[in-house]
Amino acid sequence: MSDRFDAVIVGAGHNGLCCAAYLAKSGRKVLVLEAADAVGGAAVTQEFSPGFRVSAGAHLLHMLDPGVAADLNLAGHGLELAASDLETIALSADGAHLRLNGRRLDGAGISQAERATYTAFMDRLGRFAEILQATYLQRPPRLVEGGLGDNLALAKLAWRVRGLGRDDMRELLRIGAINIYDVLQEEFSTGLLKGAIAFDAVLGTHMGPRSPNSVLTLLHRLTGRLGREGSGLALPKGGMGAVTAAMEKSARQAGAVIRTSCAVKQILVEGGRTTGVLTAAGETIGADLVVSNADPKTTFLSLVGARSLETAFVRRIHNIRMRGNAAKLHLALSRLPEFTGLGANDSGARLVIAPSLDYLELAFDQAKYGEFSTAPAMEITIPTAHDPALAPEGKHVLSATVQYAPHALRAGWETGRDAFREIAIDCIAGFAPDIRSAILHAELLTPADIQARFRMHGGNWHHGEFTLDQFLMLRPVPGAAQYASPVHGLYLCGAGAHPGGGVMGLPGRNAALEILRRRAA
Amino acid sequence: MSAQLRDRRYLETPFHARVAAACETNQWYSWKRYTAVQCFTTVQQEYFAIRNACSVFDITPITKYRIEGPDGLAYLNRLVTRDLGKLKPGRVSYVAWCNDQGHVLDDGTVFSLGDNRWRLCSQERHLDWLLWSAVGFDVQIREETDEIAALSVQGPTSCRVLKAMGLDGVERLKPFDLGEFQAGGTRILVSRTGFTGDLGYELWMDPSAALTVWDNLMAAGEAYGIRPIGSHALDIARIEAGFIQAGVDFVPAEHAVRPGRARSPFELGLDWLVHLEKSNFNGRRALLEEKARGSRHRLVRLDIEGNKPARDSFIYDSRRRVVGTVTSATWSPSAKANIALATVKAPRGGPGDRLWAEIYYNRELQWNRVMAACRVVEGAFFDPPRRRTTPPSDY
Numbered sequence: 001m002s003d004r005f006d007a008v009i010v011g012a013g014h015n016g017l018c019c020a021a022y023l024a025k026s027g028r029k030v031l032v033l034e035a036a037d038a039v040g041g042a043a044v045t046q047e048f049s050p051g052f053r054v055s056a057g058a059h060l061l062h063m064l065d066p067g068v069a070a071d072l073n074l075a076g077h078g079l080e081l082a083a084s085d086l087e088t089i090a091l092s093a094d095g096a097h098l099r100l101n102g103r104r105l106d107g108a109g110i111s112q113a114e115r116a117t118y119t120a121f122m123d124r125l126g127r128f129a130e131i132l133q134a135t136y137l138q139r140p141p142r143l144v145e146g147g148l149g150d151n152l153a154l155a156k157l158a159w160r161v162r163g164l165g166r167d168d169m170r171e172l173l174r175i176g177a178i179n180i181y182d183v184l185q186e187e188f189s190t191g192l193l194k195g196a197i198a199f200d201a202v203l204g205t206h207m208g209p210r211s212p213n214s215v216l217t218l219l220h221r222l223t224g225r226l227g228r229e230g231s232g233l234a235l236p237k238g239g240m241g242a243v244t245a246a247m248e249k250s251a252r253q254a255g256a257v258i259r260t261s262c263a264v265k266q267i268l269v270e271g272g273r274t275t276g277v278l279t280a281a282g283e284t285i286g287a288d289l290v291v292s293n294a295d296p297k298t299t300f301l302s303l304v305g306a307r308s309l310e311t312a313f314v315r316r317i318h319n320i321r322m323r324g325n326a327a328k329l330h331l332a333l334s335r336l337p338e339f340t341g342l343g344a345n346d347s348g349a350r351l352v353i354a355p356s357l358d359y360l361e362l363a364f365d366q367a368k369y370g371e372f373s374t375a376p377a378m379e380i381t382i383p384t385a386h387d388p389a390l391a392p393e394g395k396h397v398l399s400a401t402v403q404y405a406p407h408a409l410r411a412g413w414e415t416g417r418d419a420f421r422e423i424a425i426d427c428i429a430g431f432a433p434d435i436r437s438a439i440l441h442a443e444l445l446t447p448a449d450i451q452a453r454f455r456m457h458g459g460n461w462h463h464g465e466f467t468l469d470q471f472l473m474l475r476p477v478p479g480a481a482q483y484a485s486p487v488h489g490l491y492l493c494g495a496g497a498h499p500g501g502g503v504m505g506l507p508g509r510n511a512a513l514e515i516l517r518r519r520a521a
Numbered sequence: 522m523s524a525q526l527r528d529r530r531y532l533e534t535p536f537h538a539r540v541a542a543a544c545e546t547n548q549w550y551s552w553k554r555y556t557a558v559q560c561f562t563t564v565q566q567e568y569f570a571i572r573n574a575c576s577v578f579d580i581t582p583i584t585k586y587r588i589e590g591p592d593g594l595a596y597l598n599r600l601v602t603r604d605l606g607k608l609k610p611g612r613v614s615y616v617a618w619c620n621d622q623g624h625v626l627d628d629g630t631v632f633s634l635g636d637n638r639w640r641l642c643s644q645e646r647h648l649d650w651l652l653w654s655a656v657g658f659d660v661q662i663r664e665e666t667d668e669i670a671a672l673s674v675q676g677p678t679s680c681r682v683l684k685a686m687g688l689d690g691v692e693r694l695k696p697f698d699l700g701e702f703q704a705g706g707t708r709i710l711v712s713r714t715g716f717t718g719d720l721g722y723e724l725w726m727d728p729s730a731a732l733t734v735w736d737n738l739m740a741a742g743e744a745y746g747i748r749p750i751g752s753h754a755l756d757i758a759r760i761e762a763g764f765i766q767a768g769v770d771f772v773p774a775e776h777a778v779r780p781g782r783a784r785s786p787f788e789l790g791l792d793w794l795v796h797l798e799k800s801n802f803n804g805r806r807a808l809l810e811e812k813a814r815g816s817r818h819r820l821v822r823l824d825i826e827g828n829k830p831a832r833d834s835f836i837y838d839s840r841r842r843v844v845g846t847v848t849s850a851t852w853s854p855s856a857k858a859n860i861a862l863a864t865v866k867a868p869r870g871g872p873g874d875r876l877w878a879e880i881y882y883n884r885e886l887q888w889n890r891v892m893a894a895c896r897v898v899e900g901a902f903f904d905p906p907r908r909r910t911t912p913p914s915d916y
Contacts, residue, residue, distance in 0.1 A: 271800050272809075306657025307599060310621040310803045315653045479621075486621075486806060 005031040005257070007515070008277050008285055010264045010303065011293030011455070011494065013041025017247035017258075018508030019291055019493040021072050024254035026516055031287075032256055033279065035263035035455060038241075039248045041293070042454040042461055043503050045241030049441035051392040052332040055240035056445070057454055057461065058503050059328075059381055059399045060086070060350065062233045063224035064243065067137070068505035072250040079246035080237040082387035085230030087349045090196035091431045095341025098192050099349075102230040105193070114190055121187055122222075128172050129222040131160050136223060136499040136506050139482050139514050140473040177468055180218060181209035181357055191356040199354035199377055203401065204461055204501070206323040208364030209357045213467040220466055220500065233350055235383050239390060243503060267292065267299070267490060269308040274489040288489050289519075291511060295456055295463035296320055296476040296496040304487060313486050316477035320470065320496075324447035324459030325367055327405035329378075329424045331398040332391070332441040336382065337432040348385035353378040353427060363404050370410030372420045376427055377403045395440070400424065407447035407459045417446050462501030463494050472498060483511040484518065491515055531556045534581035535670040535731030539739075543749050550752065553646075553666075555582035558751040565854075567754035571717050572855050572903075574746025575676040577738065578755055580723065584629075584646050585669055588639040590660035597631055597639060600654050600803060602786055604796035610635030613697045613712050617786050617794050619804030623811060624774035624783035626650065627767050628791070630714060632699055640665070644767040650775070654803070670731040674738065675721030675758075677907055677916040678745035683711070683722060686741035691722070692912035705737055716755060718762020720907045745916075760860060761853045761903040763822050765789055770820065770848040770862050784864075785811055788818040818845075819870040822902065823878065823895040825859040828852060831878040831893065836863050838876060844869045847878060855903040859893075872897055 012034035042057030098107035141153035201218035225232030263280040276286040363373035421444035447459025493511035495501035548559040601616040629643035687704040715721035774783040845865030
């Protein structure tokens with residue numbers, strides 16, 4: 001039995017790799033199985049046109065936990081940033097753009113008062129995000145069957161909220177569960193500014209600015225820039241694949257074995273315990289410990305199977321909301337496009353098309369009824385402005401997240417894909433009129449494509465929508481929220497587990513620590 | 522308009538015309554939205570029909586689900602705590618099923634009808650739970666309560682009556698057997714099952730045949746003391762048999778709101794229905810834990826001194842602490858004993874444990890209280906051998 005592994009990890013996404021590295025560093029024999037031909041999951045750099053490479057899933061690094069980066073020595077394993085603290089430019093059709101960077105705001109027509117409000121607003125949200133962040137570094141406490149440790153964690157959380165002081169605490173409790181629209185209407189007068197902030201709140205979600213929970217999503221996002229003056233938005237050199245490549249090296253150096261092109265077909269369960277996995281090739285790999293980086297629905301309903309679970313748990317998993325509503329647009333460009341009112345130096349910024357709250361809400365309205373937005377909101381990056389190696393000499397790559405694109409498109413994505421790609425390009429052309437003449441190749445990944453390529457149910461990159469009812473000790477569902485699942489020996493380590501989506505590494509790290517804690521006990 | 526609404530509030534079973542004609546007391550109640558009889562004549566007469574002759578009880582309101590499909594058996598085996606792996610067509614199994622916490626949702630019977638068809642009979646309604654349980658199984662599930670008329674024919678002469686009615690070979694049915702019979706051109710499914718702990722059968726038929734079957738049954742039974750009975754007489758018989766009833770002796774887990782009210786099968790004395798060696802079923806994990814940790818409650822059968830029924834009594838231990846309550850109580854005419862079913866806190870209620878029931882009774886508007894000693898009884902209070910004998914004697 002010398003070749004038997006202590007743990008099999010299903011999926012080599014960034015969380016699977018993180019979990020593998022932590023477990024391997026503690027001396028466990030770890031095998032990671034990845035269905036794709038390369039590691040990385042949705043944090044990968046892929047060639048989409050000969051010579052043109054792009055971060056095919058996530059395209060900005062802004063939430064990577066510094067502790068994880070240090071523990072895994074990602075810098076030592078080759079992770080470099082091509083750019084950091086990227087500025088966000090909120091595009092305006094008339095060229096009067098706004099510039100946001102962390103707590104700083106600039107732009108034509110922005111009053112001193114608006115600027116000060118913005119800084120105060122971001123500072124306050126930062127204090128709220130710190131409270132979230134504190135829960136992110138540990139396993140969520142149990143509410144019902146908790147022990148002393150759980151009660152202490154809850155008490156600490158309550159203490160931190162109390163520690164905000166009277167005004168902040170009241171404000172957190174007031175806005176924590178409401179929507180970003182109402183909050184922004186109270187604070188600001190500039191429509192373009194409100195659109196840009198709200199865009200960050202709804203990015204990657206099935207929410208419009210008026211949807212409840214859209215303050216929570218913004219706080220989640222802001223945990224990534226805690227302790228920084230700037231935006232915290234970074235471009236890894238070589239694309240997002242460089243992040244997972246460094247994680248892979250770290251895990252391998254610690255002793256983990258990683259096999260790609262090895263899809264897991266089934267997580268084996270006998271008498272309520274996992275006994276290993278069955279690969280698509282028909283190989284049975286025995287293990288007492290299986291850690292799934294796959295999303296909860298895929299893990300439990302497809303890989304484990306409802307038959308090996310209990311009814312109420314199946315119902316909870318079935319009812320997890322994970323509706324992807326964002327598409328990815330990749331353009332191979334013969335030259336840098338010229339955006340009206342921007343200089344050549346601005347091409348490296350993060351460009352946001354979300355001119356107003358109503359623009360966003362109307363875009364979402366269509367998605368609610370199964371249609372894509374005819375005037376979509378977008379987040380555009382041109383990584384080659386900082387990292388020319390991603391494209392042939394002198395050429396460029398544009399990567400954009402385009403909202404909204406409901407996974408369950410009523411007309412179906414086979415017919416919808418081309419139409420939505422053209423809408424997205426037209427939308428960019430509204431701000432960069434010369435773009436079409438520069439396009440050598442265009443690729444649109446719909447949520448259906450994202451589901452197929454990255455094996456994410458619903459094409460939802462958070463592995464489950466980020467809302468209060470799917471948050472903390474409710475993520476992904478009660479009964480599996482502390483990484484352990486009802487199947488003895490089966491753990492979750494993906495974005496569907498606490499603290500959630502974004503290239504953070506924390507679900508993977510926390511899962512590994514929980515496994516080690518339990519096995520030591 | 523309002524008259525129409527009132528008319529629709531309670532359904533009538535397909536036997537209603539005969540039942541209503543026979544009901545001399547006009548004592549009705551609602552059983553799962555059906556009009557049902559508490560007592561036709563006197564409870565004593567009806568009770569003794571169960572034990573000494575032949576009783577007929579309209580059980581049409583029992584909730585019935587049809588389960589069909591190649592995965593039906595696997596589905597049921599995951600649903601219930603008992604191992605149904607060996608349940609053959611033509612057999613019935615008494616089962617209980619739990620939620621994920623190992624708390625009993627209900628108890629009932631599974632009929633294996635053959636050709637990948639099963640029927641699940643229960644007290645409560647469970648369609649939502651049954652459908653959610655079907656995720657991952659190739660089964661179809663639908664409720665068929667209203668599509669089947671049913672009578673329970675129980676008592677020592679019940680077999681003889683059915684034979685006289687023309688159900689040839691019904692005497693060959695062993696307990697929990699199931700068979701199809703023809704009588705007077707009508708197809709009747711007969712199971713040797715019941716809720717009385719006596720020799721008895723249940724007849725399942727198409728509603729259109731209901732009145733004919735009733736008439737033939739009554740005609741065939743005239744010489745054997747046949748009598749329609751209501752729920753009161755049946756309740757005495759089922760307590761004597763030691764059978765528990767959902768909503769009376771335990772709260773179905775889906776109905777329990779307060780923490781600690783739901784019960785596990787171990788806590789209801791249904792240990793024998795729990796097969797933890799099955800690889801997976803709803804509640805298995807929790808029941809394994811409970812097995813290791815010990816149960817919190819115990820359902821006990823009590824033989825109580827005196828003759829005053831211990832209805833709703835508190836149960837005390839020898840140090841005069843309240844340790845439980847009575848859920849069902851009656852005077853047992855057959856056991857000649859004052860009996861009760863009670864829930865007590867574990868570890869109370871073991872064999873030989875000394876317990877007291879606090880009984881309040883009223884004599885000409887004066888309330889009195891007695892602390893009656895209780896003896897914990899193993900098994901049924903009344904368990905006649907005829908319940909199991911095949912073929913049954915011709916009483």
